[in-house]
Amino acid sequence: MTPSISTQVQLVARPHGWPTREDFRTVAVELPPLGPGQVRVENAFVSVDPYMRGRMNDQKSYTPPFALGETMTGGAIGTVVASTADGYAVGDVVLHQLGWRDVAQGDAAGFRVVPALPGVPLSAYLGVLGMTGYTAYVGLTQIAPVAAGETVFISGAAGAVGTAAGQIARLLGASRVVGSAGSAEKVALLTDRYGFDAALDYKQAPVRAQLPALVPEGVDVYFDNVGGDHLEAALDVMNRGGRVALCGAIAGYNATGRTPGPDNMATIITQGLTLRGFTLGDHLQHYGQFTTDMSAWFQAGRIVFDETVVDGIDHAVDAFLDLLRGANIGKMVVRTTPGS
The missing domain is CATH 3.90.180.10 (Medium-chain alcohol dehydrogenases, catalytic domain)
Known part of the structure; x- marks a missing residue:
């Protein structure tokens, strides 16, 4: 019935x-x-x-x-x-x-x-085969395209979008992938299961204090799910011509007042950075290519979730x-x- x-x-x-x-x-x-x-x-x-x-x-x-x-x-x-x-x-x-x-x-x-x-x-x-994976894919192929040999930093990396983004960055040729997460368990998961080269626990110390040691050659692409202190820390270490995909701002979703913004915005000018926000509704034309690429990666065992x-x-x-x-x-x- x-x-x-x-x-x-x-x-x-x-x-x-x-x-x-x-x-x-x-x-x-x-x-x-x-x-x-x-x-x-x-x-x-x-x-x-x-x-x-x-x-x-x-x-x-x-x-x-x-x-x-x-x-x-x-x-x-x-x-x-x-x-x-x-x-x-x-x-x-x-x-x-x-x-x-x-x-x-x-x-x-x-x-x-x-x-x-x-x-x-x-x-x-x-x-990973739907909008979550597609968000990561669009961010790293269209908004802040990753080139071979580059360093990528991903905030909120243990979430659904973050774990997909880390793997996609590597498949696109990134030589170093670094993430942030909110516990030692999640940090270990990023490096042991998802192939991140390094990760930090943002609850243990300020991101701004931890990140430089993990990216000694700077960051070329930053995939931002968090905003706030993470964006500020990323701007400190961005290489000239770096790109930032602004996907989310979790730090402020439940705030009752203004979320503090970065104090180093001048870096955008001095380093010639590109910061671009996006939502999927403006990028649906790439879904066919995403399906082709992700299906191939998935069937080849190159994506875990x-x-x-x-x-x-x-x-x-x-x-x-x-x-x-x-x-x-x-x-x-x-x-x-x-x-x-």
């Missing part, structure tokens, strides 16, 4: 500082019968991501904020359980943006059929709050269908 009740998570209050469980509610929604050209999907995994914190604020950004009292959205992957749309059969695996729920329904145009690869969990399409999996849509908020506090290794996903 096709499920007709969807358990969904809604935002009911805009967080001030760190979000709390009281800012959300979980509701049961009865789905209407399928209209023409629609599909119903039982989600296997839904994604929780740092950018979602910004959408909880009522402010102008590259994407509209979540509306209060409505179900939030985000990446998800699942299996079609009912369809009135041509080209979408029961059993097809589809990617879509109706996350934060266990059953999704909508016009077929919002769902994309993907192949189920043997031995690869569906959740990988939300991570980790996931932190939380079970149950009822625990999606817990997963998101843990993500913001750095409790994840690699991609954080919520498994909404047991056994997926």
